[in-house]
Amino acid sequence: MIPFRFLHAADLHLDSRFSGLVHISPAIRSYLRESTFAALGRLVRVAIQENVDFIVISGDVYDVSDASLQGQLRFQEALKELGQQGIHVFLIHGNHDPLDGLRLTTEMPKHVTVFGGERPDLATAYRRKDGQEVAIVSGISYPTAKVTDNTAVTFSRKPGSRLFHIAMLHGNVDGDLLHETYSPCSRRDLIERGYDYWALGHIHKRSVLHEKPAIIYPGNIQGRSIKETGPKGCYVVDVDEAGSATPQFHELDYVRWQVRDLSIEGLSNEAEWIQRVEQVIDDIREELPELMSVVRFRLIGRGDVHKVLAEKGAAEDLLSELQRREAVRAERKDYKGLVWVEGFAVESGLAIDRERLLEEDSFLGEMLRITERTEHSTEALEELINSALKPLMENQELRQLLSVTSQEEKLSWLRNAAEQGITMLGGMEGAPEDEN
Template sequence: MLPFRFIHAADLHLDSPFAGMSGLTDRVRKHLQQSTFIALDRLVQLAIAEKVDFVVISGDIYDSANTSLRAQLRFTEALKVLDKEHISVFIIHGNHDPLDSPRLAVTMPPCVHVFGPESESVSGFRRCDGQEVAVITGMSYPTSKVKENISLQYSRRNHDSDLFHIGLLHANVDGNQDHETYAPCTKKDLIRSAYHYWALGHVHSRRILQESPHIVYPGNIQGRHIRETGPKGCYVVDVEETGNVNMQFHELDSVRWSVIEVPINPFQDTEELRLYIEERLTSIASSYDSGLSMVRIRLTGRGKIHRKLEDGFILDDMITELRRREDNRAGVAGFAGVVWVERFSLESGAEIQMERLLQEDSFMGEMLRLAAVQLDGDTGRDSVIHHALKPLMEQAEIRHLLSEVAPEEQKQWLRRAMELTAMLLLDDQQAGGASV
């Protein structure tokens, strides 16, 4: 087997709209909207710098079926750069950018092969001598809804040859709960195929499901919201003469999302909390000093400052000042090391003995137990959350906004309602006792 090198990338989601975010300045919003294109440019430069023989992209190049013209033109420009460097690119389309999507009829550079709706195999060559080194098999989604196990349509050509076999597949392997079940299959299905490397797409978190054979999700190249945390990029894959695979992850993102937890228990006043938060944000800026950090701060625990935080004014003032300062920094020196607070998530509670109240044989105890059961369940049609939101769902605009709210965030609303109700009932009890 001849040694060679390739890049495995997936889920570019070019021109992602970054919808549903509030409080962004024009400068920050523009940088977010450019971030997927910055990652694409970095992918191209990495392919050139690492002298790879070819690049495989495992689906979802675009963010939606209604592909923007800007995304198509930028992607075509990137492919032309790779073509000039004689770097081949092999592409499949996924559920976000299926083949039936309305797109501009763009002529692809000669180096590019886009797989059609049926499984097919093509050859991959080394740039240095034109020797055939790999058999690359793939198929694109004809429509956005592919629910069958399409991995069963992949077959290995030249089974007994010395060529390295790569399968490009956009799929949910072993039922990942964080993503929709498109092209469902199992690791056993993929292992049975006798491919050497499965270049997967669809799941946005980086995962190596199996080695020898390698079954790999590289994740997306740029995180798009708070549920896509940590470094994002692609793998540079070296295949040795023995067939051994060495992989190196390379970061491509210019915006990095993270969630930090800040317990309020130790703080005697909100000024202490503010100073501590600033220390944490400075630490984040030091650990990721090459790009923009988008941070959600989860305030947890129980403490006496919770009541001051509950009214929202202190947190509103704090986040406004933090954002103003970082936006000014970005205007002067760019976004390297800038830390933007996406929002505060108030998950703390007052200094009440919640566990004792949950055990009480009282109206409050019964109410809190009901809420606790709902927090442990789902947000389906039988849930308290569903029934509470039902009147709002009659308004089209509000229904659209609520559809973008994650179930965990809806549960956070219930958690806060539970805490606030307990505080009000306790205050009422204390007031009644004081008047007796």
């Protein structure tokens, strides 16, 4: 087999909206909007610098619902630049940019292959430097926004071909509950098709589901909400003489989303808490000096400062001040190293003698024992949550919303309920402490 290199990206969502951000200055909002285009520009540069032979983009280039003409024009510019470098692009459409969606009626250039929506079509990929055939690429687009059939089982290798086979699919593998179950399939479905590499799209979290054959989600190229944390980008994949694929991740994002835990333990007053928050912000600037960061602080641990956070609204006051400071930086066009605090999630608690309470024969003690058992058992957590939410499950809309709730969110509900119980039963002056 002839060695070659390709780039795998998906879910560009050019010019789509960022969610969960309020009180943003016009300057920051403009920068956020431009970040998806900037990430696309970085993708083009990576493709050129890494000397890839071709690119596969597995759906959702933009959001048809936003009807962004600019997004489509900027994508065409990127395609043109890739064409000038002799880099072929293979493209499928996903649920956000289906074939029947409104778009520019322009003809794609010859170096771009767009797969149709009736069946998985086949196309040959060539090595740039000598024009030799190196791979067979198969793909299928979404004809409409909702594809609920298992389209993976319709893929098949080209008969008699010994070339490396790549399948492009925009779908939900193994039922990820945080995304729509469009084009649902299992890992076994993909493995049994006999392809060498599955270039997936739709799930925005980067993951390698299987190594041989390679089954990979590259994630989206730019995070757009606090649910899309961490580095975002694409994979550059090297295929050797034996047909083994080695993917290497490349960061493309200009705005990095993250959640930071900040413990209040050991803090004696509000001033010390503010100082710790400001120190973490400075740390983030130092860690990511070339990026804008959007951070949510999870306030955890136990201490006297919790009373200030819960009663006096200190978190909201500090949030307003921190956002004002960053807005001033943005007015100076100083976006690199900018740290926008998206919010504070107060998950801390009052100082208590937890070990004593766990042994105490009281309602509060029993509640904490149930919480502790449930935290460490998925089955127990599901049983408790389902029992508590049973009346809500009778409503169809609420049932659908609750069906996509993550394990982390359910644990958060449990812990918050326990903390409210401690506050109510232990009193706002703190739960009973050891008299000794």
